[in-house]
Structures are given as C-alpha cells and as structure tokens.
Amino acid sequence: MVAAGIDIGSRTIGFVLLDSASGELLHHDLIDSGYDPIARARDHVAQFDYDQIVATGYGRHAANNNFGAEVITEIKAYARGARYVLPDVRTILDIGGQDTKSITLDENGAVNEFQMNEKCAAGTGKFMEVMAVTLGYSMDEFAAAPLQAVDKTLKISSMCAVFAESEVVSLLNSGCPRADVANAVIDSVAQRAAGMLRRNGIYGSVMFAGGGAHNRCLRDKVSALIGFDMQVPSQPQLIGAIGAACEARRVFKQRKPSAEKCVVNL
Numbered sequence: 377m378v379a380a381g382i383d384i385g386s387r388t389i390g391f392v393l394l395d396s397a398s399g400e401l402l403h404h405d406l407i408d409s410g411y412d413p414i415a416r417a418r419d420h421v422a423q424f425d426y427d428q429i430v431a432t433g434y435g436r437h438a439a440n441n442n443f444g445a446e447v448i449t450e451i452k453a454y455a456r457g458a459r460y461v462l463p464d465v466r467t468i469l470d471i472g473g474q475d476t477k478s479i480t481l482d483e484n485g486a487v488n489e490f491q492m493n494e495k496c497a498a499g500t501g502k503f504m505e506v507m508a509v510t511l512g513y514s515m516d517e518f519a520a521a522p523l524q525a526v527d528k529t530l531k532i533s534s535m536c537a538v539f540a541e542s543e544v545v546s547l548l549n550s551g552c553p554r555a556d557v558a559n560a561v562i563d564s565v566a567q568r569a570a571g572m573l574r575r576n577g578i579y580g581s582v583m584f585a586g587g588g589a590h591n592r593c594l595r596d597k598v599s600a601l602i603g604f605d606m607q608v609p610s611q612p613q614l615i616g617a618i619g620a621a622c623e624a625r626r627v628f629k630q631r632k633p634s635a636e637k638c639v640v641n642l
Contacts, residue, residue: 378402379628380426381621382445383453383614384417384435385409387473387501387587390617391420396427396628399460404614414438421445428628430620434474448623450616451479451490457619458583459485461609466580469569469598469606470615471588473501478572480579489576498535499568501587506537507561510544511554519591521558530560535568559593566597573602582606585615 377396382389386409393403403424410416413435421429421443430446431439432453439445454477458465470477476499479490493499508518522528530552534540540561547557565588573582582604584595589612599606609615 377628378424378426379621379624380421380424380429381453381617381619381624382417382421382429382431382433382439383450383616383620384413384431384433384439385473385616386413386434388613389413389417389420389433389435390614391417391424392614392617392621393424393426394618394621394625396625399622399625401618404611404617406611406613414442418443426624428624428631430624430627432616432620446624446627448620450477451487451492453616453619453623454479454585455481455485455487455619456622457615457617458585460618460622461615462581462583462607464581465583465607467573467576467578467582467604468615469573469582469584470586471499471501471565471569471584471594472586476500476569476572476588477586478569478576480576491572491576493568493572498537499565503535503537503540504561504565504588504591506541507544507558510541511548511558511561513554513558518558519562519593521555522562522593524555525559526553527556528559528563530556532557532560532564535564540564562591562594562597566594566601569594569598570601573598578602578604583615584608585612587613589613 391405436447468479584606
C-alpha cells in the first residue's frame with residue numbers, strides 16, 4: 377500500500393510516495409509550479425498509483441477539489457516532514473517562494489509555536505529573486521556573491537521588495553560593488569529570519585528547509601546570528617510533501633481497520 381503527499385507551492389510542487397506499512401520513501405519529485413499549478417499537480421499525480429493522498433501548500437484546497445486529496449496545513453506538514461527526516465528536530469526555519477515560516481516543536485514533535493510572514497514577501501525566495509535580477513545575477517551567482525564582498529558593513533534599510541529594489545539601484549548608481557550590495561541583501565534576509573526564530577524560541581536541533589536553504593551564505597549568516605548550526609536536509613524543498621505523505625499514511629492506517637471490519641460483517 378502506498379501513501380502520497382503533495383506540496384503545491386508558489387514556485388515548485390513537491391511529490392512524495394511512502395510505503396504505508398514501513399514508512400519507507402519510495403519516490404520523490406520536485407517540479408516547477410508553472411502558470412497553472414493545479415493542472416500540473418493533477419497531471420503529475422495521475423502518473424502514479426497510490427492508496428491515499430494528502431495535499432499541503434498554497435494549492436491544497438484546489439487539490440481537494442480537483443483530485444480528491446485530503447488536506448493538511450503547511451505548519452503541520454512541515455512539522456511531520458521535519459521529524460521524518462531528523463527525528464530529534466525541535467526548531468524549523470522554512471524560506472519558500474512567498475512566505476517564511478518559523479516553527480518550534482515539543483519533545484513529541486507536536487507544533488508548539490509558529491510564525492509566518494504570509495502577508496508580505498519580504499525575506500522570501502521571491503524577494504531574493506527580485507534582488508538577484510536587479511543586481512544582474514542568476515540565483516546561484518547571487519547566493520555566492522557575498523563571498524566576494526569587500527565592504528560588509530553596507531546595509532539595506534527596507535525589506536519591502538519594491539523599496540528595497542529602489543534602494544539597491546540607488547546603491548549601484550552610487551558606485552557600490554554589486555557583491556557588497558548582494559551581501560547586504562542577504563544580511564537583511566538573515567536578520568529577519570533570525571528574529572522570527574528568536575521570537576518563537578530555539579530548541580534542540582534546528583532544520584533549515586525550503587528553497588532558501590540552498591543558499592549557503594544565508595544559512596551561515598542565520599546560524600551565526602542565532603548561535604546554532606542549522607541542518608539542511610538533502611531535499612529541503614520536499615519537507616512539506618514528506619509531511620503530507622506521513623499524514624496520508626496515518627489516515628490510511630486509520631481507515632484500513634474499519635474497512636476490514638465492514639468486510640467481515642457482510
């Protein structure tokens with residue numbers, strides 16, 4: 377029996393299959409959301425056989441309407457996915473395409489506290505994409521640019537994508553090297569993320585998930601600010617999908633005994 381989890385985000389769609397009995401990871405995919413994420417998700421899951429599917433992410437309710445997926449909140453999905461990958465994790469930072477999440481768990485893995493900046497793109501993957509384009513970098517180049525920075529005291533005062541873009545242009549026009557400006561941008565994102573983590577409290581092992589976790593300089597800056605090393609899973613953008621699959625596995629196990637009981641009573 378197979379449990380499926382899908383995380384339909386603003387930039388990517390994560391898909392995971394788990395063995396319902398053992399919990400073994402059977403398959404995983406990460407694809408671009410494209411201009412019609414629900415159609416992409418529906419077409420993708422149609423290629424696989426599974427017994428139960430649960431969706432999370434921005435498109436979870438549309439997934440319920442379009443292909444019958446049950447739903448789980450992103451917070452719960454990330455909590456379960458993080459514990460699947462790192463059983464002792466207590467603190468999670470997720471920087472995704474359009475939101476940043478800070479989550480703390482109790483000793484049993486239940487959500488204790490969380491914060492999200494879902495009403496503003498400041499400090500998210502989209503924010504960093506806009507800054508990279510403004511600076512003329514690819515995302516990989518932008519992530520590595522702070523290593524070439526000379527003046528590391530430069531600051532970006534605004535976290536609003538619109539105002540920050542104007543500020544970056546102004547700094548470039550004043551002659552600031554773009555590597556210095558990139559370092560300032562990543563500093564500002566790190567400061568915001570660290571502040572969210574501190575407000576929630578930081579306990580035990582810390583996981584960095586989401587697309588932002590691929591940015592090594594950002595990870596190092598946040599780690600330095602909070603005083604904890606952050607662990608990055610091999611597939612940081614799949615944590616939500618893994619958590620959704622864990623929920624699908626749980627739902628399937630709950631339903632299976634009742635189904636068997638009905639068969640016996642016939």
